[in-house]
Amino acid sequence: MSGLLALLDDVAGIAKIAAASVDDVAGQAAQAGAKAAGAVIDDAAVTPKYVHGFAAARELPIVGKIALGSIRNKLVFLLPLALILSSFAPWAITPLLMLGGAYLCYEGAEKILGALFPHHGTEAEDAAEGSPEELEADKVSGAVKTDFILSAEIMTIALASLTAGQPVWLEALVLALVGIGITVAVYGGVALIVKMDDVGLWIARNARLSATRAFGRAIVRFMPWFMSALMVVGTAAMLWVGGNIVLHGAAATVWAAPYEAIHHLAETLTASAPAAAREALSWAVTALCDGLFGVILGTLLIPVATRLINPLIALFRRRTA
Numbered sequence: 231m232s233g234l235l236a237l238l239d240d241v242a243g244i245a246k247i248a249a250a251s252v253d254d255v256a257g258q259a260a261q262a263g264a265k266a267a268g269a270v271i272d273d274a275a276v277t278p279k280y281v282h283g284f285a286a287a288r289e290l291p292i293v294g295k296i297a298l299g300s301i302r303n304k305l306v307f308l309l310p311l312a313l314i315l316s317s318f319a320p321w322a323i324t325p326l327l328m329l330g331g332a333y334l335c336y337e338g339a340e341k342i343l344g345a346l347f348p349h350h351g352t353e354a355e356d357a358a359e360g361s362p363e364e365l366e367a368d369k370v371s372g373a374v375k376t377d378f379i380l381s382a383e384i385m386t387i388a389l390a391s392l393t394a395g396q397p398v399w400l401e402a403l404v405l406a407l408v409g410i411g412i413t414v415a416v417y418g419g420v421a422l423i424v425k426m427d428d429v430g431l432w433i434a435r436n437a438r439l440s441a442t443r444a445f446g447r448a449i450v451r452f453m454p455w456f457m458s459a460l461m462v463v464g465t466a467a468m469l470w471v472g473g474n475i476v477l478h479g480a481a482a483t484v485w486a487a488p489y490e491a492i493h494h495l496a497e498t499l500t501a502s503a504p505a506a507a508r509e510a511l512s513w514a515v516t517a518l519c520d521g522l523f524g525v526i527l528g529t530l531l532i533p534v535a536t537r538l539i540n541p542l543i544a545l546f547r548r549r550t551a
Contacts, residue, residue, distance in 0.1 A: 277373060277420045278457065284366065289424045292370060297417035299374030300381060304409035307378075308385045312405055313398055316389060323390050324479045330383040331475030332527060336535060338468035339528025341461075384412060387475075423460070427453045470517050473524030492519040 277296060281289045315322055388408045392401055430449025437443045481489035496515040500508045 277377075277417070278424050278460075281369075281424050284362075284369075286425075286428055288362075288366065290421055292366060293417055293421045293424065295370045296373045296377065297413055299370065300377045300413045300417065301410065303374065303378045303381045304385060304413065305406060308382055309402065309405050309409065312385050312389045313402055316392075316401055317398060320394075323386065324482055327386050327390050328476050328479035328483075330379075330386055331472040331479065332531060333379065334383065334468040334472030335476065335524040335528035336531040337528070338465050338472060339525055340532060341465045341468075342525070343529075343532065381409070385409060423453075423457070426456075466521060469524035469528065470521040473520035473522070473527065474517075476527060477520060477523060488523070492516055492523075495519065 277293070281292050284292060315326070385405060385408070388405055389401070392404060427450050430446045430453070433446025434443050434450065435446070437446060477489045477492065480486070493516065496512045496519070499515050500511040503511050
């Protein structure tokens with residue numbers, strides 16, 4: 231009888247450990263996902279453009295294909311790479327994170343430059359020859375490639391936010407949960423966004439009440455404005471998160487002065503504010519400074535990318551083709 235009681239006690243202890251692990255995984259996954267918010271918002275803002283120009287019946291299948299490619303990027307390629315870095319080269323996480331942050335700054339600055347001085351030739355690219363199936367495959371391929379970069383940033387941010395010294399299986403579980411959860415949230419949201427105009431049109435045509443039909447027409451009119459606002463929010467999030475990542479990484483490795491100066495400025499400007507609003511104002515000042523730094527860094531990186539990196543990539547592709 232005593233042996234059975236001891237066995238039950240051991241089982242109860244294992245159950246408690248398992249429950250604590252589940253709570254820990256869920257908590258860390260939520261924290262890591264929150265820290266990756268900037269890249270997530272940009273992912274959601276970028277994806278809808280890939281279904282532009284296709285028949286309404288193909289919008290959701292295209293989003294589904296991109297979502298499956300995103301899951302493959304995160305779980306098949308990036309998750310093993312993240313675990314290898316965590317186990318054998320943890321020192322590389324911060325530099326890689328800074329590299330990803332710099333890329334976000336570059337992308338954000340390029341979007342601002344494109345809005346101020348629209349690039350020529352995009353219409354020709356959109357009107358590329360080929361069957362609808364070939365055009366769809368090209369769009370999906372381009373979206374999955376873009377997603378790979380954003381997913382790499384998301385997974386690196388998630389990895390950097392994990393508690394050090396954890397078992398590999400726990401890190402893998404947290405990263406997998408982050409990857410799947412973010413993908414479902416992003417592409418579920420994208421699917422909803424790209425179909426909202428169709429929903430509004432259906433309501434406008436089929437609703438019985440005039441007020442409901444008016445609501446449907448309002449949705450149709452509102453969606454273009456919403457898409458434009460989403461792109462602005464996505465760009466701002468890229469610059470803010472990218473700038474913060476680079477500044478924080480520099481402070482932890484080579485140069486802490488800019489990071490410390492921003493936080494000192496935030497404390498100075500909010501010192502006289504009411505206590506209840508001080509924390510929110512401090513965050514706003516810090517985020518604004520991080521974003522301005524992101525704009526400056528991204529603008530400086532544009533000529534580096536266009537005159538050096540992009541030609542090297544094109545040369546590599548020609549030689550390997």
